[in-house]
Amino acid sequence: MSIITRRIFGGVAIAIAIAAQPFAALAEVANAAAGSGAARADAKAPVVVFAAASLKNALDAIAKDWTRESGVEVKASYAASSALAKQIEQAAPADLFISADVPWMDYVAQKDLIVPATRVDLLGNRLVLVASKDWSKGDVELKSGVDLAALLGDGRFAMGEVSSVPAGKYGKAALEKLGIWPSVSGKVAGAENVRAALALVARGEAPLGIVYKTDAAADKGVKVVGTFPADSHPPIIYPMAKLKSATSSNADAFLNRLSSAGAKKTFEEAGFTVIAPPSGS
Template sequence: MIDRRHFLIGLGAAAIAGPRAHAAQRGPLVLAAASLQESLNTAADAWARLGHARPVLSFAASSALARQVAAGAAADLFISADEPWMDDVQRRGLIAPGSRANLVGNRLVVVQPSTAPAAANLPLSRLLATGRVALADPASVPAGRYAQASLTRLGLWKAIAPRVVRGENVRAALALVERGAAEWGVVYATDARASQRVRAVRMLPAASHPPIRYPLARLRTATSPDAEEFRRFLLSGAGRAIFARFGFTAP
């Protein structure tokens, strides 16, 4: 028979250790740009198969996520779709020193609904001469900023601006094209690749907008014991190979 005193001591120890063990099993909370949904979920699954707790992923526009971090969100990692929003978080002293690195890159493409007649091989100015154009909100969202910069550089923005339909993030802009609420959209190449309901018709010149880079950093609020190791995994050859499968480029 088990000694009652030893049983009670063991029960008390389990009660104390239980919450700690449960907390240790929570994967790192990652705030990530909306365009990373498929790729980062795949990376999280790969990490879990290595025996780690699966990371908890929260996707939104980089602007919204940066504001959450500034407001004190208790997250472990932040992945932005552009450098300015990560710069903002860093200026506030909210990232762990030495943890910032560029993870991947991307390209911009013009898309149309896959049900629409295939666009002719026309100059971009004629292609976008009519119809609504869906963009992530250029006022704050990286994909929209890149798109506006490109269309401005190409001399098309003034003509297109009155017809722009704004989405709260790049996936919202993509959805507008998917459901026919816009005849055209400018999104990341990886977003177009992730959807069966749009067709990429033209890639915008890389030189027409700032380089698209996704910086990754560990936040000062990080509490997950796996936060740093998962950050390193994403930056490793194995991690970057996952993103490459989804069409992301080297940063």
């Protein structure tokens, strides 16, 4: 008899068997693990991707096309890069990681969890100010000293958590550079990821928010009312890499697809800037 416990990593439930009768139970678990490993080594083993929330629309489209061509499923888990990096550190099962900033990829690399030769800076993005679609106060010129606090009134300012979420960190840096942060810091509604911040504005729960250009384009419930100067924050870079814990035999193939000319078109249509040279696959 065995007792089964479950842990959750990025929405994936992992069963762990604890033997009540050691030898028989351990043999059973070992056989199950061996069977699982054989399945993952299969030619059609799915690819598990941990990706920044802002990548959802474009990555889903690329994965759908690749699955139709290859017959291999892509299982994507979207969240803040910080949350995904921590899950990878805790041995969550994944094959590829795409972060919305360099520091969180560096964090995983410093833990010796990626295959260094596979790391590449894949994409760039822009930071924008969004309002709900019924905003009537016009565009906002994002320059030094602009009075965002007055535009907010009694409302909240939606952005990713400034201590961890990449979009929040970029946003805070831009607001500090423009001298706006002290006047709005007390109004910030910190969200767990950039898509959650976007939703607060789209639902009218916050009159203004900071998101990526690509997120704004993906939601008809908001409109862009200002674009932050590129030099007001660190460059927005999305690095990707294969994880050393990868088990899918198809991980390299999908990694190459993400750098292909076809993927480049999809990313650009979503509003990203493609940095990585095309792989040709």
